[in-house]
Amino acid sequence: MTDKTPRPAPENGIHPLARPFLWLDKSFARDVISLCIVLIAMILLAVDFFVHRHGETAIAERPGFFAIFGFISFAFAVLMGWPLRALLMRGPDYYGESEDSDA
Amino acid sequence: MGWTPELGLVLTLVLPLVGALGILALAGKPNLREGATLAAAIALLANVIPLVIMVGDGARPELMITEIAPGLDLTLRLEPLGALFAVTASALWILNSLFAIGYMRGNAEHNQTRFYFFLAVAISATMGVAVSGNMLTLFVFYEALTLSTYPLVSHKGDENARRGARIYLMILLITSLALLLPAVVGTYAVAGSTEFVQGGLLAGAGVGGATIGILLVLYAFGAAKAALMPVHSWLPNAMVAPTPVSAFLHAVAVVKAGVFTMLKVVVYLFGPSIVSGHPAANAIAMVAAVSIVLASVIALTKNNLKARLAFSTVSQLSYVTLGAMLATPAALAGAAFQIVMHAFAKITLFMCAGAFYTATHYNDVSDTRGFGRKMPFLFGAFFVAALSITGLPPVGGMWAKLFLSAGAAEAGAWWALLALILSSLLNVGYLIVIPVRAFFASGEKAAASTATAPPLTILPPVLTATIALVLFFLAGPIYDYVAPVFGGVE
Amino acid sequence: MTPEIAFLPGWLVQHAPPLLVVTPLIAGVIAAVLPSARASWGIVLAITFFAAAMASFIAMQVMEVGVWSYALGSWAPPLGIEYRIDGLNAGMLLLVAVIGFLCAIYAPASVEAEVAPENRSAFYGAFLICFAGLLGVAITGDAFNVFVFLEISSISTYALVAMGAGRDRRALTASYNYLIMGTIGATFFVIGVGFLYMATGTLNMADIADRLQGLEGDRTVQAGFAFIVVGLGLKLAMYPLHSWLPNAYSYAPTLVTAFLAATATKVAFYTLIRFVFGVFDPGFGFAGLSMIWLIAPLAAAGMVVASFQAVFQSDVRRLFAYSSVAQVGYMLLGVGLGTAAGMSASFLHLFNHALMKGTVFLALGAMWLGFGVTRITDLRGMGRTMPYTSAAFVIGGLSLVGVPGTAGFVSKWALLVACLDRGWWWAVLALGAASVLAFFYVGRVLEMMYLREPPQHDGHAVTRSPAPLAALAPMWILAAANLVFGIWADIPVRLANAAAAAVLGSAP
Amino acid sequence: MPDLFAQISPAWALFLSGLICAVVPVHTVRKLVMVLAPLAAFLLFLAPSTLGVAGGVTQIAGMDISTYRLDRLSYPFGLVFILAAFLTAIFAWHNKDRVQDVASQFYAGSALGAVFAGDFLTLFVFWEITAIASVFLIFRRGTTASRNAGMRYLVIQVLSGVLLLAGAVMLWAQTGSLAFDEVGLDAGLAGWLVFLAFGIKCAFPFLHNWLQDAYPQSTVTGGVILSAFTTKMAVYALARGFAGEEILIWIGAIMTLFPIFFAVIEDDLRRVLSYSINNQVGFMVVGVGVGTSLALNGAVAHAFADVIFKALLFMSIGAVLMRTGTARVSQLGGLFKSMPLSAFFCIIGAASISALPLLSAFVTKSMILAAVAEEGHWVIWLILIFASAGVLEHAGIKIPYSAFFGHDSGRRPAEAPFNMLLAMGLAAALCIALAFPWGGYQWLYAILPYNTAYNPYTWDHVLTQYQLLFGATAAFVILRLVNLAPHEKLSTILDFDWVYRKLGYGAGVWIGDMAGRLMAHLGGVARGAQARWGRTLGEVFTPGGAVARALPSGTMSIWTAILLGVALVIAYVAA
Structure with a gap:
């Protein structure tokens, strides 16, 4: 209840410490980062075919298991969002308890 | 004459009554009248506390008031359950009196003298229930409690209050006449007394199962003050009373007298072993x-x-x-x-x-x-x-x-x-x-x-x-x- | 026997039993012819006081020493008439005498308001004769003598009831009805006595009892038994032979109602006991069976049905008249049990009922005097307008309901215990039902008295109007007795036990 | 002296501070007390020279009570709760609300008390106090939604408490002992009741909704505090009472699984975090279910780490909520520009929960996975791996990305106040320290219940972890690029609570309505019957009625004759 209400930050709201990182907002930078991540993922996948590593279970010892399984899992979890949204999403006031009013 | 436990037993009954008389005598002077209530309440607690301590040390003060007829005696005896009830009720009387003063004056209620008077009488009856040494005595005070609280419930005096009070009285008296009294008499008939006995009077008398069952049912619904459904309906109806009465009836006196009776009956009349x-x-x-x-x-x-x-x-x-x-x-x-x-x-x-x-x-x-x-x-x-x-x-x-x-x-x-x-x-x-x-x-x-x-x-x-x-x-x-x-x- | 009371003159002590009956009888005649009602009342007061004192003395004697047999005219029984006082009737005498005295105190207040001036002396005379008759029934040991006194009391009662016509003309029909029924009852009774005389050749009750031994199978005896039970049943208002009672009680002068309610049916009841247990042997098969199949069921039915009737009455005295019928059921139930405990409980209730009904009817009488109360609705606000009378009424009413701390509780307790001893759960049920109904009919009245506003008169609430002291005093004596005997029931219980011992040979 | 202190449960320090907070109106004093109380508790905690203390032993009403049991299982939980109390006290320094101060102190104290409880009675008492104290952290938000959610929360928490009580007294009746030790489901109904009680607080599937319902409705600081205690206390209780129960493995696996799907589409970040609690606790429950020393170590260690990184995440989102007034994905984005430090700490927390090597969950969760694999539960193992990828999705990426980066919402709120940043910084430092390969994780392992030789930092373990995380992140990048990821929007997502909030409530209303009508009808019938009976009785008994009419003398004579007949018959029969 005593949590303060938002108040404007100084200097157009940009924090001095954030200044060096404002490039992150550029879409080019984001694309580069995205590409880097995909690249690293592929390198890590590739590495798996060259080293022999110990796995906890049989399936884990298959080369590339973790990278591929991680990719698929993530994609599955995200994509399942579509049917779930269709099934379970309702209006914000579904239960008749508006969150920010005090009545 | 010094204070003795036996005198203490009598005083638990008498002090509230003295208070009641004081209230009547001081009817015209509200401050003094409320003073009498509080004085009686404090005196009662002061009288109960040493008794409670004695009982805790194992004493069981006892006093026969009168023998109505051979084998039919009104006896007071204090044991731990009763002591617990007595000290609770007497302590709460003080606080409830304070509250009643604030409430009755705050709401400018009419007939306050009558109110305090019957409250004090009801306390006396409650104390009687607490210190009863046998079921007959308990029954006597139980009925006295019913009757003395009736004017309190109907205090407002309008049609609604009358209706509520009538239901209150009707259910309590009918159940006690039609069920509780036969239960008490039945106990007397099979056991030869209604004494509260450690371990159970009927358990000691070796009474058969079916009789026990009948008596149990009679007691359970006869003590309608315990408000077991379906004999509970007096209680919501008694809500027409002013709040201090509700507070007192529903927290302390009447309802507790009912369940206290239930507990005493099981512990001392039947005996846990057979119940x-x-x-x-x-x-x-x-x-x-x-x-x-x-x-x-x-x-x-x-x-x-x-x-x-x-x-x-x-x-x-x-x-x-x-x-x-x-x-x-x-x-x-x-x-x-x-x-x-x-x-x-x-x-x-x-x-x-x-x-x-x-x-x-x-x-x-x-x-x-x-x-x-x-x-x-x-x-x-x-x-x-x-x-x-x-x-x-x-x-x-x-x-x-x-x-x-x-x-x-x-x-x-x-x-x-x-x-x-x-x-x-x-x-x-x-x-x-x-x-x-x-x-x-x-x-x-x-x-x-x-x-x-x-x-x-x-x-x-x-x-x-x-x-x-x-x-x-x-x-x-x-x-x-x-x-x-x-x-x-x- | 020679009583040993020093402070009374010797002849008085010697002849106490006949004096108890004869004095009021003679005084009654005198009172009736005196020109001044006040003087008549003086005689009544003096005589009833004297009777009460004598009865107390006799009761003490009997409790101390035992059975007191007095041969009238020194003709030794069984040939002569014997007055015989034992544990059973000592209490009855006391009851009748004391209630009579208390009613006498109240009498002028009632009489001056209810009885036409020219009838007042006659009224007092009739009252005394009735009083004497009741005492005579209780005291005599001779079967035919019982009939004589029963009729003396009854006939004077018819007159007393009829005098209520000064207040309500319906008293006349009520009296007439009572007369017919009472006469049928008396006739049945005397027929029964005749049968017994045929079978035994004696009229002395103790003697009949002796000679009846071995005559159990005799049809004459059996017929005599049936006639006596039914005849007395009529007199004591056994359900369903009660219908003379409500009207008689409601329309009689208030004093008479109080007196009759407290004594007349009780005496008839005593007579029933005397015959069923004292003359016949309860061991006789037909007597025992009648207890179980006739008296007990009728008692239970009466308790419940009459209570129902009471609940629905609108005339307040009628209400309590029906209550009396129900209460008679209580007593009969105790008798029907046939045990010493039942008998004792029955007698205990007899005493206590006299106390409570006496209180109630005296209070109602005072209320009639004050406000002309006849209907229940007339009682509105009576708690405020006649506080002391109402308070006494409350005590009587609570006693009637059987609230602990009152005499009514003690006798109901005893009755319940007696029923349970025999294992009669159905009787317990009926008692419970009757108690609940009693709560209803008494509650109805109390509610009217305390929770309703007093009636308006010309736009003002009617003012307080306390009853005269002459009415309050006896009323409060009886009310106090209700309370005292509710807590110290020693005396009534001893009397009741003595009664049980007298007829059954053993106290509970 | 030390002996004396060794007997005193550290919980009392927090209770005392709660009482002080209740009466002291001065803000600074209160805050100082709140920060110092965990330190005092810590000193008490250190006082016993050896583990295995059984302090506060007494007998009440015939029951053996032991309020302070410090052994190797309760030790790490006690420590991390004290730590959490300390961090949250700093985080809440700016909060001037006395009610929340008192509530948080009692809440933390009772959680600590529950962990140190040596018997069921003590456990029950503290178990319930956590519920009563914590609910104020929800109520104090002051909205209708928070009040209703708080009431639901309270009912469910009380249910957990009374189930615990019921189970405990049944155990008491069976065994004659109230000691809180291994229970097991073999104890019959009693065991199941206790299990259910723990399960509610642990947010087992279908019993979990109080968590997602209430936590997002709590106050800013309340959310942080709530996230630390209740569920971890339940994990402790499970580890104590039901270690090695097979069924827990499956329950835990489902717990790790289903929240992922809800978290994906959930709009409210604090609700996402609530689902994340569910998911993380799932790992611990699996660990408890497996029950080997390694698994239990993993569960305990993961609980330890989870308290800290989950608090860190709640703190950062709490800072956002405080500064912007919302924690909705659909209304946030780009906040790193004005709240860079919060963003940084949030990333640390997110990376920690995602088990990035060198951060805390990496050294703890891997123990559970290893134990599962060791026992041959390969399906479970796969589920857990899948869940690990899922954690990355909702906690590792969604939280920091959608709040601080993503689509710029244009909001430029001020950076969080210093005390919040300090608390976040300390928590972040702990996340790093606990996984520090040279002395950090070794310390953590040393305080675990069992001695096991486990090394998380093998090269193939690190490699596979990176493969998993980057593989998953690559999926995120690609799905964003092709715009296949569903966008969050302001909405309500139905969960199992629909059953009671909508269906149950509706059914209750309907039944109440129907019962009302039925009663009204029956009342009418009864009144009718009463009136009829009254009329009948009246007709029979009133003065003019059939029975009570003044009978003519002739009728009476007939009655007399009848009775005479009866009497004669009786006499005749008898003879």
Whole structure:
């Protein structure tokens, strides 16, 4: 209840410490980062075919298991969002308890 | 002549009556009149405390008042359960008197002398119930209590009050005449006396199972003050009384006299050994379990604050009946705890309701929204008492629930456990929700209100709520005090 | 026997039993012819006081020493008439005499308001004769003598009831009805006595009892038994032979109602006991069976049905008249049990009922005097307008309901215990039902008195109007007795036990 | 002296501070007390020279009570709760609300008390006090939604408490002992009741909704405090009472699984975090279910780490909520520009929960996975791996990305106040320290219940972890690029609570309505019957009625004759 209400930050709201990182907002930078991540993922996948590593279970010892399984899992979890949204999403006031009013 | 335990026993009955006479004598002078009430209350407590201590040390002071006829005697004897009841009732009389002064003056009620007079008489009868040495004596005071509280219930004097009071009297007297009296006589007929005997009079007399069953049922429904469904309906109807009366009747005197009777009957007349596991006792315990849940559900639907509290009382009283009928050591301990713990909690709730009414003249649960911030002490006390009723730590009510649950487990009565669980949840739903709304919701009535309750109506509930908190830490001593009665819990 | 009381003159002591009866009888005649009603009342007061004193003395004697047999005219029984006082009738004498005295105190207040001036002396005379008759029934040991006194009291009662016509003309029909029924009852009784005389050749009751031994199978005896039971049943208003009673009680002068309610049916009841247990042997098969199959069921039915009737009455004295019928059921139930405990409980209730009904009817009488109360609705606000009378009424009412601390509770307790001893659960049930109904009919009245506003008169609430002291005093004596005997029931219980011992040979 | 202190449960320090907070109106004093109380508790905690303390032993009402049991299982939980109390006290320094101060102290104290409880009675008492104290952290938000959610929360928590009580007294009746030790489901109904009680607080599937319902409705600081205690206390209780129960493995696996799908589409970040609690606790429950020393170590260690990184995440989102007034994905984005430090700490927390090597979950969760694999539960193992990828989705990426990066919402709120940043910084430092390969994780392992030789930092373990995380992140990048990821929007997502909030409530209303009508009808019928009976009785008994009419003398004579006949018959029969 005593949590303060938002108040404007100084200097157009940009924090001095954030200044060096404002490039992150550029879409080019984001694309580069995205590409880097995909690249690293592929390198890590590739590495798996060259080293022999110990796995906890049989399936884990298959080369590339973790990278591929991680990719698929993530994609599955995200994509399942579509049917779930269709099934379970309702209006914000579904239960008749508006969150920010005090009545 | 010095104070002796026997004199003390008589004084427990006489002091309130002296107070009553004083009230009559000082009818024209309100301040002195209320002084008489308080003086009598304090004197009574001062008289009860040494008795209670003696009983704790193993003494059982006894005094025969009169022998009506050979074998029919009015005898007073104090034992731990009665001592516990007596000290609870006499302590609460003081606080309730303070509250009554604030309430009656705050609401400019009429006929205050009559009110204080009958309240004092009712206390005397309550004390009589507590110190009765046999069932006949208890029955006499039980009836006296019914009659002396009737003018209190009908205090308002309008058509509604008359109707409520009539139902009150009708149910209580009819059940006691038609069921309780035959039960008492039956006890006398089969056992040759109605003496309260450690270990059970009837257990000692070797009475057969069917007779025990019939008598148990007669007692359970005959002591309608215990408000076991379906003989509970006098209680909501008695809500027409002014709040101090409700507070007193529903927390201390009348209802407690009923369940106390139940407990005494099981412990001293039947004996736990023959009640525990008896089919009739089980059946009554089931009725009690149903009462617990059903009354709570009904309470949930009541918007009138006092009506809700009344049904809450019906539910809570059945705890004691349940414990008495399960009759295992833990269940009986739970029942004894419940008598004390519920007294302090429920009187707090009623006094809060009364203080709220005095301040605002609102009666309904929905009207309390937002008032918590205006009357924090009032609703704080309400919250603490609600916790106690629900059986949550760190308030005294928890011990009652704990021991009753343990008793149910001992008896293997899973349905009793279920009832207790459901009751807790329902308590949260109908009771705790009230202070929550008062504190954390906003209401138009609260926003517009500048009302304040008289200090004398706020102080007593705060005190009783504090005592309810303190009682949480006194469980050990209280248990040790009553344990000799039923042999303790392994 | 020679009583040993020093402070009374010797002849008085010697001849106490006949004096008890003869004095009021003679005084009654004198009172009736005196021109001044006040003087008549003086005689009544003096005589009833004297009788009460004598009865107390006799009761003490009997309790101390035992049976007191007095041969009238020194003709030794069984040939002569014997006055025989034992535990059973000592209490009855005391009861009748004391109630008579208390009623006498109240008498002028009632008489001056209810009885036409020219009838007042006659009224007092009739009252005394009735009083003498009742005492005579109780005291005599001769079967035919019982009939004589019964008729003396009855006939004077018819007259007394009829005098209520000054207040309500319906008293005349009520009296007439009572006369017919009472006469049928008396006739049945005398026929029964005749049968017994045929079978035994004696009229002395103790003697009949002796000679009846071995005559159990005699049809004459059996017929005599049936006639006596039914005849007395009529007199004591056994359900369903009660229908003379409500009207007689409601329309008689208030004093008469109080007196009759407290004594007349009680004396008839005593006579029934005397014959069933004292003359016949309860061990006789037909007597025992009649107890179980006739008296007990009728008692239970009467308790419940008459109570119902009481609940629905609108005339307040009628209400309590029906209550009396129900209460007679209580007493009969105790007799029907046939045990010493039942007998004792029955007698205990007899005493206590006299106390409570005496209180109630005296209070109602005072209320009639004050406000002309006849209907229940007339009682509105009486708690405020006649506080002391109402308070006494409350005590009587609570006693009637059987609230603990009152005499009514003690006798109901005893009755319940007696029923349970025999294992008669159905009787317990009936008692419970009757108690609940009693609560209803008494509650109805109390509610009217205390929870309703007093009636308006010309736009103002009627003011307080306390009853005269002459009415309050006896009323409160009886009310106090209700309370005292509710807590110290020693005396009535001893009397009741003595009665049980007298007829059954053993006290509970 | 030390002996004396060794007997005193550290919980009392927090209770005392709660009482002080209740009466002291001065803000600074209160805050100082709140920060110092965990330190005092810590000193008490250190006082016993050896583990295995059983302090506060007493007998009340015939029951053996032990309020302070410090052994190797309760030790790490006690420590991390004290730590959490300390961090949250700093985080809440700016908060001037006395009610929340008191509530948080009692809440933390009772959680600590529950962990140190040596018997069921003590456990029950503290178990319930956690519920009562914590609910104020929800109520104090002051909205209708928070009040209703708080009431539901309270009912469910109380249910957990009374189930625990019921189970405990049944155990008491069966065994004669109230000691809180291994229970097991073999104990029959009693065991199941206790299990259910723990399960509610642990947010087992279908019993979990109080968590997602209430936590997002709590106050800013309340959310942080709530996230630390209740569920971890339940994990402790499970580890104590039901270690090695097979069924827990499956329950835990489902717990790790289903929240992922809800978290994906959930709009409210604090609700996402609530689902994340569910998911993380799932790992611990699996660990408890497996029950080997390694698994239990893993569960305990993961609980330890989870308290800290989950608090960190709640703190950062709490800072956002405080500064912007919302925690909705659909209304946030780009906040790193004005709240860079919060963003940084949030990333640390997110990476920690995602088990990035060198951060805390990496050294703890891997123990559970290893134990599962060791026991041959390969399906479970696969589920857990899948869940690990899922954690990355909702906690590792969604939280920091959608709040601080993503689509710029244009909001430029001020950076969080210093005390919040300090608390976040300390928590972040702990996340790093606990996984520090040279002395950090070794310390953590040393305080675990069992001695096991486990090394998380093998090269193939690090490699596979990176493969998993980057593989998953690659999926995120690609799905964003092709715009296949569903966008969050302001909405309500139905969960199991629909059953009671909508269906149950509706059914209750319907039944109440029907019961009302039924009662009204029955009342009418009864009144009718009463009136009829009254009339009948009246017709029979009133002065003019059939029975009570003044009978003519002739009728009476007939009655007399009848009775005479009866009497004669009786006499005749008898003879």
